[in-house]
Structures are given as structure tokens and as C-alpha cells.
Amino acid sequence: MLMDARTIADPIPLAQALMRCASVTPMEAGALGVVEAELTRLGFRCKRYRFGPVENLYARFGDASPNFCFAGHVDVVPPGEGWKSDPFAAEIRDGKLYGRGAADMKTAIAAMIAATKNYLARAKPVGSISFLLTCDEEGPAVEGTKPTLAALAAEGEKIDHCLVGEPTSEDCVGDVIKNGRRGSLNVSIEMSGKQGHVAYPHRAINPVTPLMETAAALKARKLDDGAPGFDPSNLEVTSIDVGNAAHNVIPQRASLKLNIRFNTNHTGEALYAWIEDVAEAAAARAGAQVSLRIASRSVPFYTTPGPFTDLLIAAVTEAFGRAPVLATTGGTSDARYIKDYAQVAELGLRNETAHMVDEHCDVEDVRTLARCYEAVLARYFS
CATH class of the missing domain: 3.30.70.360 (Alpha-Beta Plaits)
Structure with a gap:
């Protein structure tokens, strides 16, 4: 049983800390440092991988298999002009969090870490939890996730399943899981x-x-x-x-x-x-x-529906009270590289304001997403 919403580790302060780092591709601007500090406190072993100007981070808790990985990016697109507030101030107004990365996808990273913190407070995984984060997804995407995965494989590191926090939802949070992309x-x-x-x-x-x-x-x-x-x-x-x-x-x-x-x-x-x-x-x-x-x-990727996608659907249904659909629509993501190393899918917030001026998300949606990610961990390691 998941912890009550009132006691779950709150992802919002961490989301704001990440969003206040002006990490426009390929600069990490301190965002990876924020993540590294949080994960180190939780007992993760963290290592940076640098390719060209791009910093990447891999962190792992535990040594055993299976290794469940949360993946994503801390880089954002340039803010553009016409914002009602500083795009890197991470202001909350009327229950909504505004700023670059609110939808795509610093909030998802914060939700992943909050979910992990809450899960580890009450259980020890029979296996490992890892994080794979880059600063190159919104740009050329050639010096980020792709070479980092190759470096990890050369070191003998194996990821079994991966969940990417891209904003996949359409009408309401949790209504769509991407098990493929064109x-x-x-x-x-x-x-x-x-x-x-x-x-x-x-x-x-x-x-x-x-x-x-x-x-x-x-x-x-x-x-x-x-x-x-x-x-x-x-x-x-x-x-x-x-x-x-x-x-x-x-x-x-x-x-x-x-x-x-x-x-x-x-x-x-x-x-x-x-x-x-x-x-x-x-x-x-x-x-x-x-x-x-x-x-x-x-390149396209496709994860055939099966035990992994069934697990994700069950977790989303538990957290949101409704079953999501599997889809392959939308743009590209770094899952196209991860597919060569592990089964992978994507689940995150609504994508309605991604890359737009006044990008934002509902604060409570981020908290619910954290509970959803925790449900994924609980089912994965049960």
C-alpha cells in the first residue's frame, strides 16, 4: 500500500530547484548537481560522463539484478520571449507551476526522485534502482544518452527495464503511456x-x-x-x-x-x-x-505489449484511478537509444504546454505522478 498523499516526499521543492537552473541545451547549469546531491543522500553511487560539452549522470542504488532505470533530461529549450514571469523562477500561481521544464521534464525527474525516496523509506528493492540523465536531449542528442549507454555497457553495467519521464499525457495525467515512437x-x-x-x-x-x-x-x-x-x-x-x-x-x-x-x-x-x-x-x-x-x-522504437507494459498500466491505474492507453504518436525521445539496451517506455505529465511560452503544469499532477512512479517501483520489486 502506498503512503498517504499527505506524507509522501513532496517533489515540488526539488522540481523548483531544478527549474531554477537555466540549463538550456547543452548546459547543465547546476541541475545535475542538484540531482546528484539528492541521490547521494539516498545512498546512490553517482558518476558523471562527459562527451564534448555535454555532462551526463548515471546513479545506481544496489548491485543486484534486475536493474530498473529512471531516465530523462535536465536540459530545456530556450525560453523565448513574452513570459508573464521569469522562465527560470519556478513560480507557483493558482496551483500551477510555471517555468521551463515544468512539463518537459524537470518535474518528472523530481517526481522520480521523490518516489524513490518514499519507496526506499519503507522497502529495500530486490535488485537495483538507477537514474540516467542527460543535458543533450533537446539538442543534437549525439553526446548524451547514446554514448553514455555505450560507456556503461563497456563497463559491464546492465539496465533491464527503463521508464523515461517524457510528457506523454494528453487530456489528463496518466492517460497515455508511450511504448514506442516513430x-x-x-x-x-x-x-x-x-x-x-x-x-x-x-x-x-x-x-x-x-x-x-x-x-x-x-x-x-x-x-x-x-x-x-x-x-x-x-x-x-x-x-x-x-x-x-x-x-x-x-x-x-x-x-x-x-x-x-x-x-x-x-x-x-x-x-x-x-x-x-x-x-x-x-x-x-x-x-x-x-x-x-x-x-x-x-530511429523508431517499439516495446511489444507484455509484462513490462502491463506493470506500468497497473501502476497508473492504481495512482490515477483509470487505465491508460498505449501509443506511439508524438515526437522523438532518447528512448530510441535505450531500446538497444533495455525494454523501455515513457510516462509523464501532460504535454500541452511543452516548449511554449508560460510552460506550466498542475502542482497536484506532479505529486500524483510521484505516487504513480512509486507504484511502479513497488510492483516491479514485489
């Missing part, structure tokens, strides 16, 4: 032709024509009908730029940006090869030159 591929295409007068097109090579042919061909293909747990993959052209202010000039260059959110039917490499073939064929027909660049990419 992959994402961003590609830029530039066509180069020969500038000329529109009245003499035979003397020029218009790069806009093969670029539009490329876009049309890419959009015309039906990528798939979906995959287990996933909606159909989708391609969207996000920008077409020429930069031509004149009506009577055929431009020298034209560029296009696109994104594909893809399921487990595809790999980023195969999709890029297809895009490259289509673009090169269109350029060759027009006598133009083409260059392509991958702006970013991430």
Missing part, C-alpha cells in the same frame, strides 16, 4: 540550374522544375499502411525556397526541406536512398545538379 528523418534538397531570362528558357536551366517534380513524386508514394502499434508513415514537405524577387528571371538555385515520420517498416537509410534516387533522376532529366543533406534523423 522515427524521424529531415532532408534538405538543393537543385542548381542556370540563371536566365524567362523569355529565353532554352538558354537557361530552371531548377524549380525538377525540384517540384521531386516533391510531387515523393508525396505520391504511399509509404505503408502502418505497422504493429504504429500509424502509417508520413512525408511532409516543410519548405520550398527560391529567393527570387524577379518575375522575369529563371533562378540559379531552388531548395526544399522535408520530414518523414516513419514506423518500423522502414529505416532512415533506406528512405534517404529513395529520396536521393528520385531527386537525382529529376535533376538528370532537367540537366540540373542536385545535392542532398540529412539535417537530422532518429
Whole structure:
């Protein structure tokens, strides 16, 4: 039985302490130090891993298996302008906590630590509890969780199951658990032709024509009908730029940006090869030159429903009084790296205000999330 809500370790002061660290990617700005101090007091062994400018933290309580890991990030996106209060003041107004990281996802980290503190006050896990935290999730995500996991594996460290605190909920806290995420591929295409007068097109090579042919061909293909747990993959052209202010000039260059959110039917490499073939064929027909660049990419992950997801659903139902659904929608997360080392899922607060000006969450939702995480630990080690 969980402790009463009035006596559970309160995650709010810790959440505020974390949010007052201006840890805009890739700077940790003291946030990892706040976590390290809390976990050290609980008996965790903490170690930092630095890759480039990025600090990462791994902490473990116990030596035995299984090893249950809480994972997440302390970095946040830049605050932007127009806030009603200092985005790093962590103010509470009318029962809501305002500031960067309120939804994504310093509050979840605080809830994880509060849950762990409360659980350890009344039980000793038959196994280990660990934390894996980075300052690189909101940025390129190449010097954070990914190399840290590789370093841990090289040291013989094994994680059995992992819960990431990304803001997964939609209408109310606990209504969605992410047991997968789609992959994402961003590609830029530039066509180069020969500038000329529109009245003499035979003397020029218009790069806009093969670029539009490329876009049309890419959009015309039906990528798939979906995959287990996933909606159909989708391609969207996000920008077409020429930069031509004149009506009577055929431009020298034209560029296009696109994104594909893809399921487990595809790999980023195969999709890029297809895009490259289509673009090169269109350029060759027009006598133009083409260059392509991958702006970013991430792989999909999928945890097949089973004992681990059943445990999470039972814990959420216990804490929130309603059963969540499993989903694979939304953006990417570091779970795409964790999947290669452990079964992984995501559970956190509502994502409605994530990355927005005046980002906020309900104070009581954070406390309930802490009780939910405690229920996960209790069931995992029962």
C-alpha cells in the first residue's frame, strides 16, 4: 500500500530547484548537481560522463539484478520571449507551476526522485534502482544518452527495464503511456540550374522544375499502411525556397526541406536512398545538379505489449484511478537509444504546454505522478 498523499516526499521543492537552473541545451547549469546531491543522500553511487560539452549522470542504488532505470533530461529549450514571469523562477500561481521544464521534464525527474525516496523509506528493492540523465536531449542528442549507454555497457553495467519521464499525457495525467515512437528523418534538397531570362528558357536551366517534380513524386508514394502499434508513415514537405524577387528571371538555385515520420517498416537509410534516387533522376532529366543533406534523423522504437507494459498500466491505474492507453504518436525521445539496451517506455505529465511560452503544469499532477512512479517501483520489486 502506498503512503498517504499527505506524507509522501513532496517533489515540488526539488522540481523548483531544478527549474531554477537555466540549463538550456547543452548546459547543465547546476541541475545535475542538484540531482546528484539528492541521490547521494539516498545512498546512490553517482558518476558523471562527459562527451564534448555535454555532462551526463548515471546513479545506481544496489548491485543486484534486475536493474530498473529512471531516465530523462535536465536540459530545456530556450525560453523565448513574452513570459508573464521569469522562465527560470519556478513560480507557483493558482496551483500551477510555471517555468521551463515544468512539463518537459524537470518535474518528472523530481517526481522520480521523490518516489524513490518514499519507496526506499519503507522497502529495500530486490535488485537495483538507477537514474540516467542527460543535458543533450533537446539538442543534437549525439553526446548524451547514446554514448553514455555505450560507456556503461563497456563497463559491464546492465539496465533491464527503463521508464523515461517524457510528457506523454494528453487530456489528463496518466492517460497515455508511450511504448514506442516513430522515427524521424529531415532532408534538405538543393537543385542548381542556370540563371536566365524567362523569355529565353532554352538558354537557361530552371531548377524549380525538377525540384517540384521531386516533391510531387515523393508525396505520391504511399509509404505503408502502418505497422504493429504504429500509424502509417508520413512525408511532409516543410519548405520550398527560391529567393527570387524577379518575375522575369529563371533562378540559379531552388531548395526544399522535408520530414518523414516513419514506423518500423522502414529505416532512415533506406528512405534517404529513395529520396536521393528520385531527386537525382529529376535533376538528370532537367540537366540540373542536385545535392542532398540529412539535417537530422532518429530511429523508431517499439516495446511489444507484455509484462513490462502491463506493470506500468497497473501502476497508473492504481495512482490515477483509470487505465491508460498505449501509443506511439508524438515526437522523438532518447528512448530510441535505450531500446538497444533495455525494454523501455515513457510516462509523464501532460504535454500541452511543452516548449511554449508560460510552460506550466498542475502542482497536484506532479505529486500524483510521484505516487504513480512509486507504484511502479513497488510492483516491479514485489
